[in-house]
Amino acid sequence: MRSVLKSSLLALAVAALPAVASAHPAVGDAAGFSHGFAHPVSGLDHVLAMVMVGVVAFQLGGRAIWLLPVTFILMMAFGGVLGAAGVDLPFVETGIALSVVILGGMIAINVRAPLAAALGMAGLFAIVHGHAHGAEMPDDAAGAAYAAGFIVATGLLHGAGLALGYVIGRVGERQGVLAMRAAGGVAAISGLGILAGLI
Template identity: 40%
Template sequence: MNFKTLTALAIITASLPGQALAHSGNDHVHGVASGLLHPFSGVDHLLAMIAVGLIAGRLGGSALFRLPLAFVSAMVAGAAYVLTGVTVPLVEAAVITSVILLGAALIANANIPATLAITGAATFGFFHGFAHGTEGPAAAPLGHILGFIGGTVILHITGMTVWHALARRGTGPMPAHRIIGTGIIGAGIGLAFIA
């Protein structure tokens, strides 16, 4: 399956939760819509999820799929953990740390070992999922989870697409991914001071 086909399938799949729940009541639709928009509403989530896509594109091979899948799977686990009523300390600090470390991974000259990248993505995904889950509507938690899965997939694909565009364009003396990584680190540090 080529990258364009995969991108089209992912976008279609991301739009399905809203379509599937559209007939089942306003609370579910609101939950899906709020979940879909949630990853776009916070700079921390937005940057981390795009960075995961960029890193997956950089690593290529099976990591192109395994890295986002690890993030999304752990994100769902984190959101499900919220439903148990258990609290996790330092969630916001972990989310901001993930932004900084993902930016640093983009700057790193050597490729990151795929197993380390996948483990890191899963760890970060859990904390992002927990944050998403605590901020979702109480009336439709499952709709919210389905929605932010779709939003996250869109952002991962965006990162992968940007990486492939940069790779086709070639790089100058300061590769674009390092500039992007530096910007992500700067934003993460800025968020740490605001939080």
């Protein structure tokens, strides 16, 4: 059990490594893409939520493996447009933190939501994440390049979540389930810390 917990913590730490990445400011399209790419990977809340989307997609299997990440990206782009246009959306930061808590909790207790429910939930979470990306877009950033950057980074984080699910699943049926649940539990607890302002 102890080695499973250690493996889960190590896997989550590796998945969260992009959160310490820093972008190098540039000008024009480079500034737009680099700022857009850096935003999702520069905050632990975004990294954990997007990786957890990939893990949930892996857990659900079948069409969810591609539908969940694609739905998230499309709805995140919609939220980004709202944020960039200055449309006010209440409780964005709370929604982002709750997305980490709920997605992590789903993994921790092994919830197998129906695909439609999972897509709806991912879509709602994606809107708040996208709104944050759009609202924080630098004034001098090229909009299309910025959007491309945060979409590419998000896709990579979803891919990391799918890979994490696959790697944990390869540990073995019993240990893999324990490791998956431990990883989800760590994410959910981190989300509670973010929600409480402790992280």
